[in-house]
Amino acid sequence: MSNKNSSNAIIFENILFGFGEQIILNDVSFSVKPGETIVLMGGSGTGKSTTLKLVLGLLKPESGHLFVDGENITDFTESKMMAVRKKIGMIFQEGALFDSLNVFENVGFRLFEQGASENDVEHIVRQMLKFVNLEDAIYKMPSELSGGMRRRVGIARALVGKPKIILYDEPTAGLDPPTARTIIELAMKLRDLEGVSSIFVTHRIQDAQQLASEYVTIDEKGEIVVRKDEKAASSRTKFIMLKQGKVIFSGSGRELWESPDPYIKNFLL
Amino acid sequence: MNLAIKIVFETQEATLMVWRSALGLVRRPFYIRETINQMDIVGVGSLPIAMLAAFFIGAVLALQTASTLQAFGAQNYTGRLVATSLVRELGPVLTCILLAGRIGSGIAAELGSMKVSEQIDAMRALGTDPLRKLVLPRIIALVVMSPTLTVFANVVGTIGGLVISLTLLHIPASVYNTSARDALNYHDIFGGLLKPVVFGFIIAVVGCRCGLRTQGGTVGVGRSTTQSVVMSILLILISDFFLTKLIIALGPTGQF
Incomplete structure (x- = not known):
């Protein structure tokens, strides 16, 4: 077992x-x-x-x-x-991005919560956004993004911390x-x-x-x-x-x- | 579910919510920035409207009571009546009813929208407890800022009464002030500060609970917002009666 x-x-x-x-x-x-x-x-x-x-x-x-x-x-x-x-990283149906935070703060949410410094977070967030091909959107608010972009930001956010699942x-x-x-x-x-x-x-x-x-x-x-x-x-x-x-x-x-x-x-x- | 079961269930859920978020007071992480931000929204944001409302409440009180007092030749006691009514009752109750409308509804709408758009689930999935990050800062902000706003409201309301006394009733400022000062004692002030602490707690708990239990999309958010305002105001008025009873019983005379 x-x-x-x-x-x-x-x-x-x-x-x-x-x-x-x-x-x-x-x-x-x-x-x-x-x-x-x-x-x-x-x-x-x-x-x-x-x-x-x-x-x-x-x-x-x-x-x-x-x-x-x-x-x-x-x-x-x-x-x-x-x-x-x-x-575990979870990608929600509509992205479920935090409306009050910009893309950078959304993707780096987990790291900010763990008390990481802004420079460290920025490095990792840029890496993740590069993976989903959305580097230019880093300082945009979720309301400025299209549906597809929101899902991709959601994926980038789920990937922070390299989850196994x-x-x-x-x-x-x-x-x-x-x-x-x-x-x-x-x-x-x-x-x-x-x-x-x-x-x-x-x-x-x-x-x-x-x-x-x-x-x-x-x-x-x-x-x-x-x-x-x-x-x-x-x-x-x-x-x-x-x-x-x-x-x-x-x-x-x-x-x-x-x-x-x-x-x-x-x-x- | 019948009404009695609903009430017991909601009380249980609200108590659990408060208990779980209160654990955030003693265990890391502490959300100091969120708490200060909420205090800014509740306190600084509501200050102008609370003061404006209090000024006119004080003014109306002076107008209404003076005519009655005049019948007994006691219009010099206007200050006394305005100050005691404001400090004991109207300051805390009306300020907190304003807060229930302005802040309680906002909390229910914000948390409700987060719930229906799965942001609350996303927050939990990212390893953050929404009770600590969202609920506790709002409870602290309301418990601290409600009495603070009430103090401002009391002062401005008394000034409102003074302006009317001076301009329309022709009562000298010294008479109004002395009468107001003589009427108030520490017990009144203690009671007048205890009430908004309890009311602020009620607004925060009801707002957060209504928001977090939201179901059914945008219609649900609207329903939660309305429910939170109605429920907060009702609970404020009901608890006000019991608090007044308690404060009087604890008072120097201890009657009733």
Whole structure:
């Protein structure tokens, strides 16, 4: 048991969660291996965002066990969870940037809270903004940014402190296709170059296809390139489909496309 | 959920919120900059409106009481009536009702918007406790600044009464001042400062709790804001009665 727990980044073990009478997650079990991306799919209200909030300890399961980086966090108090959250970066649906702070203060929030000096913070923030290609926006306020830029700032903020685990909550929802592609490429960079474990919640089939068929590597000239290689990509990407709070599918991209399940077929149309 | 259960549940949640944020008083990190910023918003920001309101309240009190007192040939006691009414009752209550409208609603709206746009969750996800960073500075700011503003309001209100006494009622300033000074004792001043401390606490706790429990998007934010103002004002008026009873019981005469 302990071996299994320490060799996985996240484990859901028979998790049950509900709001009052309404059951959101019903006996959900799955695991995320280190360096692996789980693409969590399903219609609206099937418990995808709830799954991410459980990992962060923002919500507590009613029964079952939840392991993050080898620790059983099921009964962790808020103060104990604070330490676990340092290992996790979360990208929220609309970015969830702090309105009263500019991009620099938003991205450097975690470091400012830890008492880091402004110079140190600025160095790291510029690095992170370079990664998401938004260096010019450093002193802008969130209200001055477009939807795509807000998500990218959200990604930069989640990456500060080099978390081992990243959770994406529909980061491409409502974005135009090129911007959505940029966001997926950032997720692939983190998966393939940084070895980050992640859960990627989405209901956009294009995101799933891209994550299952493309990977990022560094070519001979030292440049980052995107290559099409289903085998390489799928070795690091697994798909889980939720329906009414239950896992109805778990497997590779190929298995998902070929699934005979009518719900999945309808979803992938 | 019926009303009784709702009241018990909300009291429990508010108590837990206060307790958890109070832990921030003794454990790091301390949010001194946020606290000073909130004090600036609550204190300096509300000072002009609190003083303006107090001036006219003092003036109206002088006008209203003088005509009644005149019937008994006692208009020289106008200062006494204005000062005691202001220090004991109207200064704390009206200043804090203004604060409930200006600051309490602002807190509920700000925290409510942060809640519905997932900023509160984002803050927790980034390892910061929103109760310590957002709630505690607001409680401290209101508990400290409410009595401070009340003192200003009392002084300006008494001056408002003095202006009316001098100009319209033709009572000499020395008579007004002596009558006001003679009427007040330390017990009144203690009571007049205890009340705004409690009221400030009520405004902060209700505002923060209404904000943090917001659900249902922008409509929810509007609902929380209204609820916070209504609830704060009601609780201020209810607690005012019990506080007055307590202050009188603790007073030199100890009657009632």
